[in-house]
Amino acid sequence: MQDLKPTSQDCSDCPIRHRAVCARCEQDELKLLEEIKYYRSFEAGQTVIWQGDKMEFVASVVTGIASLTQTMEDGRRQMVGLLLPSDFVGRPGREHAAYDVVATTNLVMCCFRRRPFEQLMITTPHIAERLLQMTLDELDAAREWMLLLGRKTAREKIASLLAIIAQRTAALDQAVTNNSLSFDLPLTREAMADYLGLTLETVSRQISALKKDGVIHLEGKRAVTIPDMNMLLDEAGDDSDGGMLA
Amino acid sequence: MQDLKPTSQDCSDCPIRHRAVCARCEQDELKLLEEIKYYRSFEAGQTVIWQGDKMEFVASVVTGIASLTQTMEDGRRQMVGLLLPSDFVGRPGREHAAYDVVATTNLVMCCFRRRPFEQLMITTPHIAERLLQMTLDELDAAREWMLLLGRKTAREKIASLLAIIAQRTAALDQAVTNNSLSFDLPLTREAMADYLGLTLETVSRQISALKKDGVIHLEGKRAVTIPDMNMLLDEAGDDSDGGMLA
DNA sequence: CGCAGAATTGATACATCTCAAGCTGGGTGG
């Protein structure tokens, strides 16, 4: 419920302009979206939406990272999505949220009131088209994750997660030097555990092991350097191409 | 590559007419689809498409069951989708198959040549709309499965799978008597293992255990009766509503 | 009949979880 430093009201210089659900819209279509949009900010750790809540809006992540998690009655938790800038939150036509949405870092979202957005989807094919494409991509990512959850070892899971974060953040900010690359882990050990279907102790142990084996370097708890991306991908157990789908 | 007893050429008396990707189409739109469609049949065990194959078509499952599986270099396999009648196979805009598609029972598919289908999607919003809806449903199902793979015990996994098959088949053919219900398992123990991220031995043991505990009855290896659906759902660890999304 | 694929069952190994004890670093109040 934190509030908002409206980053920019103007879609044309929005950082996710060309990747988000609005990516294919023309100027006049953006105008319509601007009329129903508003920004919201959240601090790391805040819950954006609770499972079962009424959904008043759908949204795009502008900056920061959010996570989608499911919880069982006895408290077991599984993260089912990691939302990076440009990713879409919410399902048109759905009244109630199916998952918890939590800000894992400070977060800015570009929200659209749900009803008007659903209306726009009908009159503006470019939005529905892009949403279909993004949903298909997410489905692929979810299936990739099913392989990880069902069949990979703890070490492979950690390596896979690091590889994905490395690649997705590298695609945004360019922190690539020679061919090693660095980034800050945006997740706590516990969040990583929830994502990977492990306990936080196992996550910690495997990170230590990868560090000892020289696959990664750590500066403090969060700053990661990957000296050799291929070595990391090897550890991840993916096909040589890194399993990239995008 | 088996061939075809074209079940029916006429969409209007197709068994999946109201649930498949064509569900929202009008008569004239169906006409356009009929021009680019053809049926193909496969025997249980046959591979419909290999991962990496060129995709010449997209398709709907008409009768039977197909599975989507991923395989790692060393042979570990994970099923990432179970395709029942009306489910859609293939991704518009994608050249090459991302997963193996295998007929787990005898199978009839209604195929559309990919290029013309992609064209139709642009001119016929009803198709794209329905496909978006179906893809969102699949994404929800995939996320439900992520919870299962990441956090459920072997026993819960088996119970969940049985519950899903029971509910989805009950939705098609009505084999409900009083409030117990019966069906034939369409999967081998190995296929179940691939779906659940277990070994086939563990699957076998847990099925035996559920049988011993009276949660299910078995007639031979494949015919299952569920005396009390609520008991099964309890064992599955889902929320009381059974986690139904459809 | 006898074979082959599928399933069950048993014994053991091992990866990961669980429980428990310390560590570490950044922020805060005395």
Next chain:
DNA sequence: CCACCCAGCTTGAGATGTATCAATTCTGCG
């Protein structure tokens, strides 16, 4: 400015669920 504090993290020792390896037993079928 220092000492303390606490969330986040690491490490250890032991328990446990599932995998692995191996031997039978089913079941349908040529």
